[in-house]
Structure formats: structure tokens, C-alpha cells
Amino acid sequence: MDDSLDFVEASKITLNGSLDLECGKTLKTVELVYETYGSLNSDASNAILICHALSGNHHAAGKYKGDKRPGWWDSLIGPGKAIDTNKFFVVCPNNIGGCHGSIGPSSINSETGDYFGPDFPIITVKDWVRSQAMLSDCMGIDRWHAVVGGSLGGMQALEWSRLFPKRIKKAGIIAAAPKLSAQNIAFNEVARQAIVNDPDFNEGRYLDKNTSPKQGLKLARMVGHITYLSEEAMRSKFGRELREEKLNFGFDAEFEIESYLRYQGDVFSENFDANTYLIMTKVLDYFDPASECNGELADAFKSIEAQILVVSFSTDWRFSPERSKEIVNALIEAKKNVSYLEINSPHGHDSFLFNEQDYVKGLASFLKN
Amino acid sequence: MDTIEVIKNWIDKESQVLDLGCGDGNILNILTKELGVTALGVEINQENLNECINLGLNVIQQNIDEGLSNFSNKSFDVVIMSQTIQVLKEPKQALLEVTRIGKESIVTIPNFGHWATRLNLLLSGRMPVTGALPNNWYDTENIHLCTIKDFEVLCSECGIDILEKRFFNGSGKEKGLTQIVPNAFAATAIYKISK
Secondary structure, X not given: OOOXXXXXXXXXXXXXXXXXXXXXXXXXXXXXXXXXXXXXXXXXXOEEEEEOOOOOXXXXXXXXXXXXXXXXXXXXXXXXXXXXXXXXXXXXXXOOOOXXXXXXXXXXXXXXXXXXXXXXXXXXXXXXXXXXXXXXXXXXXXXXXEEXXXXXXXXXXXXHHHHOHHHEEEEEEEOOOOOOOHHHHHHHHHHHHHHHOOHHHHHHOOOOOOOOOHHHHHHHHHHHHHHHOOHHHHXXXXXXXXXXXXXXXXXXXXXXXXXXXXXXXXXXXXXXXXXXXXXHHHHHHHOOHHHHHOOOHHHHOOOOOOEEEEEEEOOXXXXXXXXXXXXXXXXHHXXXXXXXXXXXXXXXXXXXXXXXXXXXXXXXXXXXX | OOXXXXXXXXXXXXXXXXXXXXXXXXXXXXXXXXXXOEEEEEEOOHHHHHHXXXXXXXXXXXXXXXXXXXXXXXXXXXXXXXXXXXHOOOHHHHHHHHHHHEEEEEEEEEEOOOHHXXXXXXXXXXXXXXXXXXXXXXXXXXXXXXXXXXXXHHHHHOOOEEEEEEEEOOOOOOOOHHHHOHHHHOOEEEEEEEO
């Protein structure tokens, strides 16, 4: 299970045609960056699409030459792993609106020659799924063996099964929710306020002005990061450990958790685009398939034909097991093929990134059939 | 005919079947393959869940003792509860739920009135440990064992109709005294019930 992929490389593609977005605007040209692992078989029946979460990207597995750290889901994707690249052809694109190579706010708008910046349209999960379907067309994949994702990625897998029932055999919906709660939206709003009130934000035109709202982005990430960890994980990892062995009666980072969050925030703000972060949080806030059916989730699932696996984690309080059960129960009500696993894990929302035995085994069995 | 044969005979082809406490999915797997039923299992044990998924079955991780309100009235043609009711905290509630969810239900119980259990208690003066009930009182999962008579009385108290019943000896056969005095000679009883 420890096998890792050889060095991987990203590819770039311009999709055929334009993309009409849910907000009413159109992206005339759509450039997507993506990675693939494994080989597509002759009848293109072994392809698995990986959908990334809020801060994720197309680098899901393996390492780039010279890198020490592998992609964000390397624990699950690789030869002999749950998403077995010896059997499956795995595709992971960077979503539109992202900041790692696919068209997004930090791309140049070909019509104006300037950065999109704050003019980049607000994207929805549906827009992503449609763009991924266009990518499937380009790659000659009529039907995915599976679409799998965690958190916001799980929402895309769910939307795939609703929107393109004939093009997806299985959906793995991990640590997701059928919509955000008021509390979830509240955390997103704190993150957005942190960004837009950074003096360097310049109403989103920071690239033109050669500034960078790093402080805001750092704060946004710090708040987000707290919601990804469980109380238990934080306690066991940091407790009340001090960096120096005494209190300094000041406001520097004294507790280990403070320095950890600051560090995570700093690293993130160096590598992520603030406008992308704003859009990603909006994608989350807007996701609500039941709203298309008078709030009846089971009705929103009528079109689904895929076999579905829903997985939740015991200590996840961002999208708790109760939220996954809402999806499961609506699928049962709609008489769809659904399995559900509630995995004991100490890692909170981030559990979906970890190699938890029951989770990995369950997902591997589900994908195998 | 063994219990699984009986269950197969009691279920129509292509029915919608819910198995509460489905274990490793053995019954559902047979029903899916041989009768083409649409199957859903409910199970709590992680290894069993994985076995079910391995077999390609739909299975939900859920503790029956925490309620079954997520299943609506008469939403399945048949609800199976096989060798499960005796491990539940509230067997009466579970029985009512089973008959609420299923148009018909099939319940299998181990019979505590079996002569070997009675004799074991009579002679040793201790809680019976037999082939069918192999664990000591303090480490058994079976916290609500009953006899055939007990089960039938509970059904009647709950207004549940017993549509059919079959009795089996310890070797899974419907033979001899098992059929004449089931409460003393059947090791297992299987009921088709509805409400």
C-alpha cells in the first residue's frame, strides 16, 4: 500500500466551446489544467474523476520532480491504494475559478488583456461539473467508472450523479453535506471579510496594483483551518503546549497552536489567490440541490442512476455525520443505490485526507466492483 | 428446507428488501442473485459493512437501537430481521418498526425454550451455555432472548399478525418433535408477520 507514483506532470487543455455559467455569464474560452495517473483502457471504462475541495488543486497524487511532498490525496491515490492506479485511469482537474493554472481570477481576460480579478464570474458546483463533462468529452471518456471527492469535492460528485446520470457509474461522496448550514456560511463570511478588508485587497484589483492581501488571506485560512480539525485532534497535537516554557505576558505566538495556525496561514497566503478564495467560499454557500425542488432533497435526487457511497467521520464538525445522513436518507427515500459508512477517526473534517483503514478499505471495495 | 430456503420462498422476485442487521450480507446476496431483489442492508459492524460493499450490496451503517425513523412507512415489500432482535435494547420497539417499514416482515429468532437450554439451566443452575448460545451471560450479545411462546405473545400484544411460521431443530431441519412441540424442540423459529 506504500507504493507511490513516479514523478507526475500537469497538462493543460483548452476545452471545445464556451461555457455558459449559472450566473448568466459566459466563459468564451475555458482552459483547464489537470493531472492523470494510470492508463485509460481500450474501451475507456476505467476512468475515475477526482474533484478537489476548497483549497485543493489538480495535484492530487505523486510528486513533481524535486518536490518532497506529494499531492493532497496521495494517501488514497496510487498503485495498490484505495484508488488504484494499476487498475484505474485517474483524472484530477483544477476547477475553473482556481489559481493553479485553470482559468480563474488571476488569469488574463483575453477580451481586455487585463487580469480578471474581481470581474471573474461567481462559479457554482454545477458550472464545475459542466466544465468537467467538457473535459471528459475532450479525453474521450463517455462514462466515468467513478467520480470521487471529499468535502466540496463530494458535492461535485453528488452533482455529477444528478446532472449526468448516464455518464457516471459510481459516486464517492466523502465528508460532504447537501448544503451549508448557517454556521458554515458564517465561517465563510468571516473569511471573506478578512480578505476584502485587507488594505492591500484594493477591491480585488491587487494584481493590477501590485499588492497582495496576504494578511486577509492568512486570517481566512486560519479561521478555515480551525474548522477542519477536531477539538480532539487539536488537543492531542498541541494541547496548551508553549513554544518557550513560560508565559511571556505578551501577544506574540506563545502557544504552539497559535504558531501552527500563523504558519499555516502564512504558507497558504503565499500560494493562493484571494479572489479565488472568495469564489470558492461562494461556491460552497450556493450549493443546495434541494432548493431546485422546493426543499425536497429526495426529489432533487430523482435523476440519479449511479451507485453511491457516502462516507462521514465521527469527529467532523464542519460537515458532521448528521449532514451526510441527510444525503443518505434522501437517497433511500428516492430508492437509489446507496451505501453509507460512518468512520471513527480523530482528525475532524480533514479525516478524508488520511489513510484511515476502514475508510480506505470501504472505498477500495466500492470502487472495485 | 433450511431457513434461507424458507425466506426465499416467502419473498417475491424483484421485491424491495431491507435486511436489518444484515451481517456479512449473506442473505441479501442470495436474494439478489437468485430473486433479483433490490436489496438494502443495515449493519453496525465495520468488517461486516466492508464485506457487504465487497459483494456489491447497498448497506447503511446505522445502529438499529438508535431508531429507524429514516425509513418511511411501508417503504419496503419485505423487511428481514434475522437473528438480530435478541441483541437489541428495545426489541418490542424494533418489532413495531419492522412491521411499520415493511409491507411484510420476516423475523428469525433463537428459541430460548429449546429443551437443551431448559435442561442446561435445570441441571447446572447457571445461565445456559449451549451450541446455539455459546457465550457466558456476561459476555453475550444476546440481551433479550425469548421463547417461541414469548415471541408469539408479544406479536399478539402489538397487534401484529403472524402470517406464517416455521420451526427448525439445531441442525436446521424441520423434523419430528420440532414440528409437534416447537417451544421445547425448535432451536430456531422463523416468522412472516405484518401489521
